[in-house]
Amino acid sequence: MRNIKIVIEYDGTKYKGWQRLGDSDNTVQHKIETVLSKMAGENIEITASGRTDAGVHATNQVANFRIDAEMPTHKMRSYCYEYLPDDIVVKTVEEVDLNFHARYNAKVKKYVYNICNNKAHNVFNRKYEYHIPQPLNVEKMRKAAGYLIGEHDFQSFTTLKTKKKSTVRNIYTINIVNEDGNVEISIQGNGFMKNMVRLIVGTLVEVGLGERPADGINDILDKKERKYSGHIAPAKGLFLEEVNY
């Protein structure tokens, strides 16, 4: 029995997310498992660092799986490259210690969200960024983001319904860069709940548009109810960029 770690890049545009509860085959996980199982001649199940929602992309999603076959890792990589659709690429394949677990061992995750803040959208990036034609006040957005840094109960920033699990997370950094109207928001933290990054972005955008005050963030956190945060920014602008172990 071997434990294999893979790093995956995917364009989430046409998928129902990494994994879907239900019977859809149109998920990134299902595509990869089908190819790996055919390659191995055994049923392969993969575990990712976390799910990404429908339409969300990844430049470096991490996953692992157990396999009996003795195939060298570079052959696994080229097999995946040959048989996966062209919107999913397994970038690296590496044999790791048997106790490595892509989800449980993940320490820091980094997401990047792209906004096009020009009057007209860019035709080449239109599937990968959120177009906001009205001018954003990035300084105010940075100020608002400051209130989210650190350990907080992020219940107001998730659509997760469970009352059982902790909704406390730690956000380490939020960087917002504006280059000629290309606004990139990078968020690092120890974990993110369902729609958390997109709700943070949607709320920051409303601050940037002057629809809510930057110092209202504390109040949203205190309320611990999703209805107090902003809109859910579209999936297409979101990328899972890095998972650290």
Add this chain to the structure above:
Amino acid sequence: MRNIKIVIEYDGTKYKGWQRLGDSDNTVQHKIETVLSKMAGENIEITASGRTDAGVHATNQVANFRIDAEMPTHKMRSYCYEYLPDDIVVKTVEEVDLNFHARYNAKVKKYVYNICNNKAHNVFNRKYEYHIPQPLNVEKMRKAAGYLIGEHDFQSFTTLKTKKKSTVRNIYTINIVNEDGNVEISIQGNGFMKNMVRLIVGTLVEVGLGERPADGINDILDKKERKYSGHIAPAKGLFLEEVNY
């Protein structure tokens, strides 16, 4: 009668080029003319700096048209933005002197060609670059490109069949930059014939792969027959980036 100059960005993926001889409506020119004619309530015909082939993109194609309507240019821009499909954007609209002609007055054109020279393609750029997994020797490509600079008869580098028109063109610069396997070839010249940029790129790629010598370019130029140059690089990697007047 007014003369209007427009700058257009388009994703050529699903179009049969800027213009097609024949009866297809699926061209960039036809899409824009339809919207402008509806806007003006008169039949509008536009003239571009030149045609781009099926699948070729543009970041700054230039065109002009005559119009009687007294509509201000910023309203024309927003009308186009509202009614054009999302893979075509009219970026600027400007009233110009009546004798401005987008094709006849074009002095310098710049094309950019993108190559992904990594083992795996990039899933997000896959529709906008030529993937070549074997390592390219960029130094040799630069050396080969050097022989193309200046005024030459480029008959070997076009699929144009006419014997009547001159096939002499002047190429001012060819720059080749390689950043982590993202190879960008920029070509500036006074004019380009059918498939000329893609034949130049295809030939340079063959030099980069060691399939032909860098100093064989003079010989290809001398032969004045298309069959001596290389393959036609795929349309999807090519962008019309700038037209100077």
